Amino acid sequence: MQLLDGKVLSQQIKQELAAEVAEIKSQGGKTPHLVAILVGTAGRSETYVASKMKSCEEIGMASTLIRFDDTVSEAELIDAVQAVNANPDMDGLIVQLPLPAHISADKVMETIDPAKDVDGFHPINIGRMAKGLPAYISATPQGILEMLQRYQIETAGKHCVVVGRSQIVGLPMSILMQRNTYPGNCTVTMTHSRTQNLPEICRSADILIAALGRPEFITADMVKEGAVVIDVGLERVPDPSKKSGFALKGDVKFDEVAPKTSFITPVPGGVGLMTICSLMQNTLKSARKEVYH
Ligand SMILES: NC(=O)C1=CN([C@@H]2O[C@H](COP(=O)(O)OP(=O)(O)OC[C@H]3O[C@@H](n4cnc5c(N)ncnc54)[C@H](OP(=O)(O)O)[C@@H]3O)[C@@H](O)[C@H]2O)C=CC1
Numbered sequence: 001m002q003l004l005d006g007k008v009l010s011q012q013i014k015q016e017l018a019a020e021v022a023e024i025k026s027q028g029g030k031t032p033h034l035v036a037i038l039v040g041t042a043g044r045s046e047t048y049v050a051s052k053m054k055s056c057e058e059i060g061m062a063s064t065l066i067r068f069d070d071t072v073s074e075a076e077l078i079d080a081v082q083a084v085n086a087n088p089d090m091d092g093l094i095v096q097l098p099l100p101a102h103i104s105a106d107k108v109m110e111t112i113d114p115a116k117d118v119d120g121f122h123p124i125n126i127g128r129m130a131k132g133l134p135a136y137i138s139a140t141p142q143g144i145l146e147m148l149q150r151y152q153i154e155t156a157g158k159h160c161v162v163v164g165r166s167q168i169v170g171l172p173m174s175i176l177m178q179r180n181t182y183p184g185n186c187t188v189t190m191t192h193s194r195t196q197n198l199p200e201i202c203r204s205a206d207i208l209i210a211a212l213g214r215p216e217f218i219t220a221d222m223v224k225e226g227a228v229v230i231d232v233g234l235e236r237v238p239d240p241s242k243k244s245g246f247a248l249k250g251d252v253k254f255d256e257v258a259p260k261t262s263f264i265t266p267v268p269g270g271v272g273l274m275t276i277c278s279l280m281q282n283t284l285k286s287a288r289k290e291v292y293h
Pocket residue numbers: 140163164165166167168169170191192193194195198211212213214232233234235271272273275
C-alpha cells in the first residue's frame with residue numbers, strides 16, 4: 001500500500017505555482033487574483049475559504065473575500081458576481097457552496113463568466129469538459145487527475161467505479177475518467193443511492209472513487225485486492241477524545257481498507273488539499289488566458 005499524499009503533492013504544486021507567479025510579476029505582468037464569495041458563516045465553509053485565501057497568499061497571488069450575511073437576496077448576490085465579471089483585475093471567482101435555501105445555486109453559477117469560473121461549475125465549462133474542449137475542470141476532479149498523474153498510476157483499460165453523482169464531484173469525475181486521454185481511458189461505472197449490488201460493483205473496481213458523504217461507508221469487503229482507492233468524503237463525526245469534539249472521516253474505512261490497496265488517499269491530507277491547488281492552477285490559467293482568449 002502506498003499513500004497518495006496530498007500534503008506532499010500540494011506543497012510541490014504550490015512551489016511550482018509560486019515560481020510561475022514570481023515570473024509573471026518579474027516581467028511586469030499583473031498579479032493573478034482569486035475572488036471568493038462566502039454567504040453566511042454556517043458549517044465548514046468559512047474554514048475552507050480561509051484556507052483557499054491563505055494558499056493564494058503563500059504563492060504570491062492576490063485574493064479577495066467578499067462576505068454576505070445569509071439573509072442576502074439572490075439579486076444582491078448576482079450583482080456581486082456581475083461586478084467581479086466586469087473587473088479586469090479579477091481572474092477567478094468561486095461562490096462557496098452550499099448557499100442558503102432561498103438562493104438558486106444554479107442561477108448564481110450561470111451568472112459567473114465562464115472565463116472566470118475557476119471552480120468549473122458553469123454549464124459551459126461542464127459541457128466543454130465533456131466534449132474534451134479547453135475548459136475549467138471542477139476543482140476536486142481535477143485535483144484527483146493530478147494525483148493519478150503525479151503518481152503515474154496506470155488508468156487505460158481499467159474499471160473505474162465512481163460512487164456518487166453530484167454535479168461538483170461524481171458526475172464530472174465519471175466523465176473525465178472515460179475520456180480518451182491520460183489519466184482516463186477507463187471503463188467507468190457511475191453509481192448512486194439507487195444502485196443495486198453496490199458492494200459487488202465496488203469489488204470489481206480497479207480504481208474506486210468514493211464521493212458519497214457517508215463516513216466510513218466503504219469497507220474492506222467492498223474493495224478488490226490491489227485496487228486504487230480515492231476517498232473524496234470529508235465529514236465531521238463526534239469524537240469525545242478530540243479537543244474539538246469531532247474527528248474528520250472520509251467515505252472509506254481507512255484502517256481496514258488500506259492494507260488491501262495498491263494506492264489510497266488519506267483523509268485529511270488527501271483530495272481536499274488537491275482541490276485548493278486546482279483552484280489556484282485555474283486562476284493562473286485564467287490570468288494567462290490559456291482556456292478562453
Ligand atoms: N475533498 C474535497 O475537496 C471535497 C470533498 N467533498 C466531500 O465529498 C462528499 C460528497 O460530496 P458531494 O459530492 O458534494 O455530495 P452530495 O451529497 O451532493 O452527493 C452525494 C452522492 O452520493 C450518493 N449517495 C448517497 N448515499 C449513497 C449510498 N448509500 N450509496 C450510494 N450512493 C450514495 C448520492 O446519491 P443520489 O444522487 O441518489 O442522492 C449522491 O449522488 C462529502 O463528504 C463532501 O464533504 C465534496 C467536495 C469537495
